[in-house]
Amino acid sequence: xxxxxxxxxxxxxxxxxxxxxxxxxxxxxxxxxxxxxxxxxxxxxxxxxxxxxxxxxxxxxxxxxxxxxxxxxxxxxx
Amino acid sequence: xxxxxxxxxxxxxxxxxxxxxxxxxxxxxxxxxxxxxxxxxxxxxxxxxxxxxxxxxxxxxxxxxxxxxxxxxxxxxxxxxxxxxxxxxxxxxxxxxxxxxxxxxxxxxxxxxxxxxxxxxxxxxxxxxxxxxxxxxxxxxxxxxxxxxxxxxxxxxxxxxxxxxxxxxxxxxxxxxxxxxxxxxxxxxxxxxxxxxxxxxxxxxxxxxxxxxxxxxxxxxxxxxxxxxxxxxxxxxxxxxxxxxxxxxxxxxxxxxxxxxxxxxxxxxxxxxxxxxxxxxxxxxxxxxxxxxxxxxxxxxxxxxxxxxxxxxxxxxxxxxxxxxxxxxxxxxxxxxxxxxxxxxxxxxxxxxxxxxxxxxxxxxxxxxxxxxxxxxxxxxxxxxxxx
Numbered sequence: 001x002x003x004x005x006x007x008x009x010x011x012x013x014x015x016x017x018x019x020x021x022x023x024x025x026x027x028x029x030x031x032x033x034x035x036x037x038x039x040x041x042x043x044x045x046x047x048x049x050x051x052x053x054x055x056x057x058x059x060x061x062x063x064x065x066x067x068x069x070x071x072x073x074x075x076x077x078x
Numbered sequence: 079x080x081x082x083x084x085x086x087x088x089x090x091x092x093x094x095x096x097x098x099x100x101x102x103x104x105x106x107x108x109x110x111x112x113x114x115x116x117x118x119x120x121x122x123x124x125x126x127x128x129x130x131x132x133x134x135x136x137x138x139x140x141x142x143x144x145x146x147x148x149x150x151x152x153x154x155x156x157x158x159x160x161x162x163x164x165x166x167x168x169x170x171x172x173x174x175x176x177x178x179x180x181x182x183x184x185x186x187x188x189x190x191x192x193x194x195x196x197x198x199x200x201x202x203x204x205x206x207x208x209x210x211x212x213x214x215x216x217x218x219x220x221x222x223x224x225x226x227x228x229x230x231x232x233x234x235x236x237x238x239x240x241x242x243x244x245x246x247x248x249x250x251x252x253x254x255x256x257x258x259x260x261x262x263x264x265x266x267x268x269x270x271x272x273x274x275x276x277x278x279x280x281x282x283x284x285x286x287x288x289x290x291x292x293x294x295x296x297x298x299x300x301x302x303x304x305x306x307x308x309x310x311x312x313x314x315x316x317x318x319x320x321x322x323x324x325x326x327x328x329x330x331x332x333x334x335x336x337x338x339x340x341x342x343x344x345x346x347x348x349x350x351x352x353x354x355x356x357x358x359x360x361x362x363x364x365x366x367x368x369x370x371x372x373x374x375x376x377x378x379x380x381x382x383x384x385x386x387x388x389x390x391x392x393x394x395x396x397x398x399x400x401x402x403x404x405x406x407x408x409x410x411x412x413x414x415x416x417x418x419x420x421x422x423x424x425x426x427x428x429x430x431x432x433x434x435x436x437x438x439x440x441x442x443x444x445x446x447x448x449x450x451x452x453x454x455x456x457x458x459x460x461x462x463x464x465x466x
Contacts, residue, residue, distance in 0.1 A: 002456050003082040003108075004130030032194040033201060044130045047458055049178075051130055062127055069112045071128060 003071065004052070006042035006059035020045060082106075085423050085459040087446055091438040092466045099433040099446075101425050105457060107310055109401075113413040118144030121410055131171065131456050134163040135394045138378055139401040139415075146380035146388030147405045157378070164377045164392055165362065166204045166228060171395030172327070172359045173200050173232075176240065179451055180270055180352065188273065190266045196235050203231035229366035236360055240267045245360040253339040256353075267356065271349070279340075279347030281432035281449030285322050287329040288398055288421060291391045292376035299381045303389035306402040306414040313416045315424050322427035325397025325418050326454065327354035330375060347432065348452035355395070386411075396454050397421060422453040429453055 007020035007029075016031040020043060031037050034050045042059030043050035054062065083105035090098045112128060113121040121144065126137030138160045145152060152160070178192040185191060233245065241248040242264040251259060260271045274280070289298075305312045317323070328351045331337055337357060340350050365374050380390040386405040391398055397418030404412040422428050432449045436442060446461045 002129065002131050004128055004133065005082075030194075033198050035198075035202075046130055065124065066128060069124060069128070071108060071112060 002046055004044045004062070005066065005071075006054050006062055007045050008059075009037060009039055009041050009043060012037070012039055018043075018050070020050075082457050084457050085419075085450075085455055087429070087433070087450060087459055087461045089433065089436070089442050089446055089461070089463045090466050091442065091463065093438075095438075096435040097433070097438055097442060098466075099430055099436075101423055101427075101430055103314070103420075103423060105314075105419070107313055107415075109313075109413040109415040110310070113140070113410045116410050117408060118148075118405070118410070121413070132167065132394050132396070132399065134167045135392045135399055136401075136415075138164055139390045139392045139399055140403075141390075142378055142380040142392070143388045143390035143401040143403045144405065144410075146382045146390060147386050147403050148388070149382050161377045162366075164394070165366065168377075168393070168395045169228075169232060169359060169362050170197075170200055170204060172355045173197055173235065175355055175395070175451075175454060176267060176352070176359070177235075179454075181266065183447065183451055184270055184273055185266070188266075188269050190269060193239055193266070196239060200228075200231055200235060203228045226366055229363040232359070232366070233363040236363065239265050240356065241265060241360065242268065245363060249336075249357070249360050251336060253336060253343065256336055256340075271352070274349040274352075277344070279345040279349045280445065281429075281452060282345035282347040283324055283428035283431040284346075285324045285428040285431055286318060287332060288318055288323040288325040290330045290375055291379050291393050291398060294379070294391065296381060299379075299389050299391070300383055302400060302416070303381070303383055303387065303402040306400065306416055307387070307404060307412055310414065313414050314420060316416050316420055317424075318421075322424040322430075323421055324428040324453075325421045326351060327358045327395065327397075329397065330354070330393065331357050348449050351452040351454075394418060396456060417456065419455045419457065423450075423455055423459075 005022065007022040009018050010021050010026065011019040018029055018031050018037065019026055020029050029045050030049045032049065034043065034053045037043060037050065037053050040056060042054040042056060044052040044054065083103065086102045088100045092098065112124060116124065118140065122137050122140040125140045126133045129136040174197060177197050181190045181192045236245045237243065257276060260268050263269045263272055328346060331354050332341065334357050337350060337354055340353055377393045380388060382388055388403050390401045399418060400416040402414040403410060429450060433446055436445065442463045443461050450459050450461070
């Protein structure tokens with residue numbers, strides 16, 4: 001039941017490794033399981049792997065819905 | 079910042095006694111906060127969006143629970159579409175465990191690395207099936223007489239790198255036949271099973287198995303729903319007949335002769351859980367290619383519980399997912415989710431039992447990691463080993 005919070009891709013390196021930004025926290029993730037990801041796209045990450053690619057528009061809709069539903073606050077406060 | 083919570087597994091070594099274990103979860107219970115006040119349609123959309131690993135199962139569970147609360151039944155085509163979506167998600171998660179997690183964890187010394195291309199191929203074939211069905215407007219399960227591409231891709235993947243032979247041949251093996259396959263070491267998966275040996279399984283749990291969805295009685299379903307809706311704490315630490323229970327592929331296919339023999343002779347541990355996943359995965363192409371996703375054990379069920387209340391159960395790769403809902407004036411008043419991770423990582427549940435009483439020697443952390451991974455939590459977990 002892991003949460004699908006979109007993380008922004010800020011850098012793509014060799015070997016399908018990218019750096020993503022999630023709420024100001026940056027981390028390395030693998031892009032081996034998704035194709036066609038570009039810097040500026042959003043990805044949904046699970047244990048170090050990008051699962052799904054979202055374009056910025058889809059991601060902003062998702063993030064807005066999550067914020068409205070209180071997911072972000074609830075999860076941060078937990 | 080950890081948005082989705084995690085599991086902390088602590089082992090304590092004692093000088094002259096077996097290690098003790100404690101399991102602590104920080105997973106937030108989000109269902110009520112996320113879904114209260116929504117219409118059933120909004121709730122289903124949101125659940126599909128918010129949960130990344132099991133989004134399809136979550137969406138289907140919301141739809142089925144809300145329909146049941148309203149006393150409605152889905153039409154057969156909708157039911158088939160849902161079962162197919164759930165089955166495809168389940169298959170991809172099983173493949174992830176077998177092709178990525180297991181090699182990552184245990185493959186280094188064998189020279190086996192995660193098989194990303196195979197996993198990517200499978201994921202892409204699931205996407206193409208979804209999109210082509212939507213584009214054509216034809217219901218997914220009745221889409222074509224041709225075997226769906228996903229089933230073909232999965233079948234190819236079962237031959238190489240998983241089984242090295244047709245799925246039907248492999249599925250007919252008894253325990254001696256399985257051991258021969260394992261010793262022949264013809265595939266990375268066979269070699270990984272080889273590492274587990276023929277002795278007692280690792281991480282054996284005696285916790286009862288949660289019944290597969292098809293076996294849940296109406297009374298049991300009503301009781302689970304009543305407890306979940308009345309008490310959020312039950313959702314965080316659920317009990318089956320007042321005791322912790324294990325859920326997952328091993329609970330669904332424990333009557334397969336090969337797995338029954340394994341459990342009887344070696345115990346129900348990490349190897350049994352991995353074998354159960356492989357058995358379940360190996361049986362899927364035939365089920366999918368027949369375009370009869372409902373031609374097997376139930377994957378989705380729902381119960382009307384009176385007074386706008388409903389319960390839905392969905393079988394996911396990690397085990398039984400339960401959704402309980404109480405509607406009021408067409409909107410969600412109460413919503414509860416009992417997820418498989420809460421059963422398997424219950425503080426006194428299967429993992430606790432599997433790790434309790436370990437002798438203090440050996441690599442406790444590696445052992446705990448193998449067992450925890452075999453129970454497959456849907457969030458990250460951390461293992462800490464201390465000396466008393």
